[in-house]
Amino acid sequence: MTTYKAPLDDMRFALFDVLDGEAVLTGLEGGEEHSRELIDTVIDEFARFAEEVLAPVNASGDAEGCHFDKATRTVTTPKGFKEAYRRYAEDGWAGLTASIEAGGQGLPAAVGTLTKEMIDSANTAWGIYPLLSHGAIDAIAHHGDDWQKEVFLKRIVDGSWTGTMCLTEPQAGSDLGLLKTRAEPNGDGSYRVSGTKIFISAGEHDFAENIVHLVLARLPDAPAGSRGISMLVVPKFKVNKDGSLGERNSAAAGAIEHKMGIRGAATCVMNFDEAEGWLIGAPHKGLMAMFTMMNSARLGVGVQGLGLSEAALQGSLRYALDRLQMRALSGPRMPEKPADPIVVHPDVRRMLLTQRAFVEGGRVLAAYASLQSDIEARHPDAQTRQQAGELLSFLIPIAKGLLTESAQECTKEALQIFGGHGYIVEHGMEQLVRDARIITLYEGTTQIQALDLLGRKVMQLQGAGLKRFLDEIGTFCREHAGDDSLKALVGPVATAATAWGELTRGIAARAQANPEELGAAAMDYLYFSGYVTLAYFWARSVAALDRSRLSASARQAKRDTAAFYMARILPRIHLHKAGIDAGVATLPEIAGD
Amino acid sequence: MTTYKAPLDDMRFALFDVLDGEAVLTGLEGGEEHSRELIDTVIDEFARFAEEVLAPVNASGDAEGCHFDKATRTVTTPKGFKEAYRRYAEDGWAGLTASIEAGGQGLPAAVGTLTKEMIDSANTAWGIYPLLSHGAIDAIAHHGDDWQKEVFLKRIVDGSWTGTMCLTEPQAGSDLGLLKTRAEPNGDGSYRVSGTKIFISAGEHDFAENIVHLVLARLPDAPAGSRGISMLVVPKFKVNKDGSLGERNSAAAGAIEHKMGIRGAATCVMNFDEAEGWLIGAPHKGLMAMFTMMNSARLGVGVQGLGLSEAALQGSLRYALDRLQMRALSGPRMPEKPADPIVVHPDVRRMLLTQRAFVEGGRVLAAYASLQSDIEARHPDAQTRQQAGELLSFLIPIAKGLLTESAQECTKEALQIFGGHGYIVEHGMEQLVRDARIITLYEGTTQIQALDLLGRKVMQLQGAGLKRFLDEIGTFCREHAGDDSLKALVGPVATAATAWGELTRGIAARAQANPEELGAAAMDYLYFSGYVTLAYFWARSVAALDRSRLSASARQAKRDTAAFYMARILPRIHLHKAGIDAGVATLPEIAGD
Structure with missing residues (x-):
């Protein structure tokens, strides 16, 4: 059995010492009170919750798994999970980073990232439930009508309800353009939603009195493909616009998946059978809303x-x-x-x-x-x-x-x-x-991330983000070029960053001749980018040691690990460059037997 | 659910076309009949067993797992497992590669490797049981007395009994020198064996009427450490020297482990409580017997x-x-x-x-x-x-x-x-x-393999095997240097093989100054060696295509895969060389908190 101790010192080092997070956060609108002291208190408190409430039910939750009752179409989560969620909600953690208008605490995303890491170290499966609620909060906050915010958003923020994202269908995974779930207007502003969704995390459970499904579906007049997808909110129990709960909606789990891991998280097949739902955002703009x-x-x-x-x-x-x-x-x-x-x-x-x-x-x-x-x-x-x-x-x-x-x-x-x-x-x-x-x-999937990075973020968007990031790395390297204690780190980072830029230009040239080169290069490019990025943050970490509050032994460990990284991890970029250079010619067609 | 189809064409290609296995095997003593035709028949037959008997109970065996009954200290294996074993034994597969004197078929190890691959594709967990019997067959055949061969060996070879290897103890895993199990002489040639062994594969099950445990233990006069370890045979049911079965021996499972996988294989804690056993081989030479x-x-x-x-x-x-x-x-x-x-x-x-x-x-x-x-x-x-x-x-x-x-x-x-x-x-x-x-x-572990390769096989034994293998690769490369169709393969192989030799000499020099350099280099050296080795076999595979019976599309796939290997896998050696060059200096001491 593992025990978990939140790495608070290193979290503080990353956010405050390396990234000067206090200055950044207190300079933002509404951030005046987000001092290091306040944030320290918040993460201290959350560490106790993660260590004492979540971690103890991690292994047992895995062993027990979730149980589905076919007759009632309900899911029982592992022992201790719903009690942990109750406490999480009561202590206000569900709305930690949600806006104050929506009833949240309005704390920065950077703090949410620290608390989320603690959840995931302590009990990843449990963490799936709040993760999905966060997605729903974002979607409704950005795209919902006022009444939807009042009725749905506030209840998810206060933790009394939870959310889901219903995207995948059996024939539509990475390719959401293929989805078939339909939504027919009732004439009163509501819709009848019908279809089957799979892999729906937290689709059914016993944490909360209602579950708010955000469902991607097609309206009757929808164009084909990914430009014809709308987003609807479909609650487990119908909800009147005044917030009162109505009858059970015909949106229910049909089964739960048996999975390799995260077995405490209920992954559901969801059946929508003319379930009542409401459009979120504009018709046919669901995929864009999802992307935000x-x-x-x-x-x-x-x-x-x-x-x-x-x-x-x-x-x-x-x-x-x-x-x-x-x-x-x-x-x-x-x-x-x-x-x-x-x-x-x-x-x-x-x-x-x-x-x-x-x-x-x-x-x-x-x-x-x-x-x-x-x-x-x-x-x-x-x-x-x-x-x-x-x-x-x-x-x-x-x-x-x-x-x-x-x-x-x-x-x-x-x-x-x-x-x-x-x-x-x-x-x-x-x-x-x-x-x-x-x-x-x-x-x-990682392959999708790789295509998003190389195909969209770098090639289509002219690499604005890449240029900005390379500029930042370049500035850092120049500023520390004369610092002898950093020479062994800054040198490799500067070289690697230059190589990153050259590599990008090389791929762009080849992809003009053959777009398949993008697909062949994308994964290696993702790794190359990742390793250079981490090298930069390792160099920055060591550069921040003198102003940090880390112990002497922790500082030495940082220096050792940074040196290790440069000697034994960063050289992986050469292998990835070799893969990119090999190109699509070395990935020929594969036939069945 | 996966279905499995034995890759017989590619197996034949590897053994007969690439490695000229028929000439090799029929030239061995007792191998006159081991023609391609005979071996083809054997693997055809075994493919049906693997596909039709083992594969269908693979997923169900994983879901069901093994069950331990505390009261009787017995294990029930998953549905279909023992029936498959019965058929395996009845059809003579248990003794496929065992000697004819011991009642086996005397077929080459190379054939056993092909049938074993089929077992492991179809049902790895089930394959654990015969794997352990093979180990016991080897041990008793090499080190057992005549009566032990008569009584134990023949029954394992005919499949009516199975074997185990009892090495690991809670405090003694990679380091067998730490083991504590004791064997006290009874004066009549037998011993009383007492101790606890863990991770004993196939330690208890319902396949066979008796289980033959080969147990590492210390005799009363044993020197400390790994030079004081003896091997004993300890059956589940006592066996008289005439082969008749006696009473239940005090060697029994105390529990089975809950594991990540191979859940159909019973992994047991074995308790020996003055269990009757017999020495196999010389006193204190058990570890050497185990190594053979x-x-x-x-x-x-x-x-x-x-x-x-x-x-x-x-x-x-x-x-x-x-x-x-x-x-x-x-x-x-x-x-x-x-x-x-x-x-x-x-x-x-x-x-x-x-x-x-x-x-x-x-x-x-x-x-x-x-x-x-x-x-x-x-x-x-x-x-x-x-x-x-x-x-x-x-x-x-x-x-x-x-x-x-x-x-x-x-x-x-x-x-x-x-x-x-x-x-x-x-x-x-x-x-x-x-x-x-x-x-x-x-x-x-892989780390142990790496130390065995670099520390023992290459450094201590003066690299006789390495030298021979590099000579063989060199000869192949020279013979095919003028072959245009192989140039893109032979070139990289020759370069990599030369680098392998140089790398070895470099490590030897550094390790003389600091033996820790061996430990720091071993894993990278293992991978480096492995990737060069496969590169050689890929080049040999393509060189063998023209004399092979593979289809045109299978030949093209071979060429494509070989080119892929040289372009995208073999370059990993540079990364491993970088790791070795970085040396132990980049792996400094790590303290607890």
Whole structure:
């Protein structure tokens, strides 16, 4: 069984010391009170909730799973899950980052990212429920009518109701243009929604008295494809415009999926049978509305990767320090014991440092992206808001892709450190691997992130975000060029950033001749971008050490991990460049037998 | 649900066309009848068993798992498992590669490797039971007394009994020198064995009337550490020297482990409480006896990786050809359908080709290693036998390491191709990932393989196997240097092989100054070695195409996959060289908090 201790010192280091988050956040509209002191109090408090309420029901929730009752079409969540949610709602966490007008606390997204990481380290499956509510909050807040905000939004924000996002259908996964669910107008402003949705997280459960489904569907006059999709709100229990609850709506779970992991999260097949729903936003603009909330959902999934990797690091570091097995190659380190702790073996340290490099570097990346989201939402200057939005939109596929793929690597290495014991349920490592496996798939597979990054964010949008980010890296490198203590970090970052720009231009030239080159290059480009991005944040982390409050040993660990990153992780970019250079010619057609 | 079709054509290609297996095998003592025709018949027959008997109970076996009854200390295996074993034994498969004297068929190890791959593709969990019996057969055949061979060996060979290997204890995993199980002489040649063993595969089950445990333990006068370990045979039911069954021995399962995967395989805690046992081989030489059978056990686990990867490839290729989702970037390929099959996306092809490169290249590697084992056992010339033994011993950690680690990658990519559907139990992909996760852990973790390769096989043994293998690669490259159709393959192989030698000399020099450099370099060296090895076998595969019986489309696929391998997999060696160059300095000490 793993125990979880929130890495509060490192969270503070990332947000305040590396990224100067206090100055950024208190300079935003409505952010005057968001001091380091306030935020410290908030995350301290949340850490106790994650450690004491969520973590203890993580393994049991996995073992128990969710149970579906066919007769009543209801789901029972694992023991302790709904009680944890009740407390979460009562303590006001459900609305932590929601606007004050909607009844929320109005705290920055950057703080929400820290608390979300704690949830995901402590109990990823439980965290699916609030994650989906966040998506619904975003959608209704941005696109809902006033009465919808009053009736639906406030109840999700106060935690008495929860939300879902109903996108996928059996024939429509990555390709939402293929979806078939229909919505027919009743003439009174409401619609009859009919269709089957699959993979609906939190589609049915016992946390709350009502569930608010946001459903993508086609109106009768909808154009074909992705331009003919509308978004509707379809509650489990019908709701009158005055907020009073009506009868049971014909929107119900038909089954729950049996999954590799996140088994405490109910993943439902949802059947809508002329269910009453209401349009959210304009007709046929549902996909666009969905995309406006995609940034925060995708970053949220990246943070799941971060949380899972942190839990893996904590468990495997503890084990590596405790487990006695064999002697160091250069002679016994603890001759008084029957064997040395396995951390004496260099490759065990490589596995630990790999995790630390992704976790701590990734934490800065996630905090940085969240800050851009806060700046985009609430900076007084319009141009600054726009620029932050461009940067965020560019970084989202990188953060989602890198943090979820590196979580596969981190949880794999953590399990490996445990040897055969890692394969046994009781140590908790194998659950982390299973829980982590979903995150490269949902909210857009890594391949989808890669195409979004290279095809849309870099090529179609003329790379505004990339240019801004490369400028920022360039400025940092120039400013620290004379700093001897940073030379070994700044040099590789500057070289890699230059290579990133050249690589981008090279792909653009080739893609003009053959658009398939984009598809062939996208994954390698995503990894290349991710590794350079983390290298930059590692260099910035070390540059921030002198002004930090970290202990001397934590500072040394930062320097060691940064050096490790530059020597052993960043060189992966050469491999990805080789893949891009190899091009689509090395990925020929594949026929069936 | 996956369906499995044994890749018989490619198996034949690997063994007969690439490796000239018929000439090799029929030239061995007792091998006169082992013609291609005979072997074809054997593997045809076994394919039906794997496809029709084992595969259908793979998913159900995972869902059901094994059940332990505390009162009787017995294990019930999943439905269909024991019936499959009964049929396997009745049809003579249990003794396929065992010697004719012991009642076996005396077929080559190379054939056993092909049938084992089929088992592991069809049902890895079920395959654990015969795998352990094979280990016991090897141990008793090499080290047992005549009566032990008569009483124990013949019954395992005919399948009426099964075997286990009882090594691990809670405090002794990779470090067997720490084990505590004791064996006290009774004075009549028998011993009283007491201790607790964990992670004992097939330790208890309902397949057979008796289970023969090979237990590592200490005699009263044993020296400390790994030089004081003896091997004993301890049956579940006592056995008289005339072969008649006696009373229940005090060797029983205390529990079964709850595991991430291979859930149909019973992994037991075994309690020995003054259980009656008999010494196998000389006192205190148990670890050495165990090592003599390690080669085949480790290769067997490598073949599990191969089998799992083949199953992953079959499932994901079928899905990629069938699943319609989005259009090709260069325009619709199947405009008459609602979307194109996802195989049109270059990155889907990259994931498929990655699997194919490891599976088909790995198949040649496994067949090659098995042939060395056959040559070592039965070649008429002593020097040839010795050389084959050196080569085999060198290749084992490479094969085990590479085939098990690449299985992690292959099963991950296969699941990824399925998108969210891959995460759902019913498609079978997630089971492959879970089943595969054990193989980098047991029979020595990948880290142990890496230290065995670099520390023992290359450094301590002066690299005899490496030298021989590099000579062979060099000869191949020279012989084909003028062949234009192979130039793009032979060039990279020759360069990589030269680099392999240089790298080895560099590490040797550094390790003299600091032995920790070995530990720091070992994993990267293992991967480097593995990727060069597969590159060689891919070049040999293409060189063999013209004399093969493969179809034209299968030949083209071979050429494509070989080119893919050279362009996109082999360049990984540069990353591993960078890791080795970075050295132990970048893996500094790690302290607890």
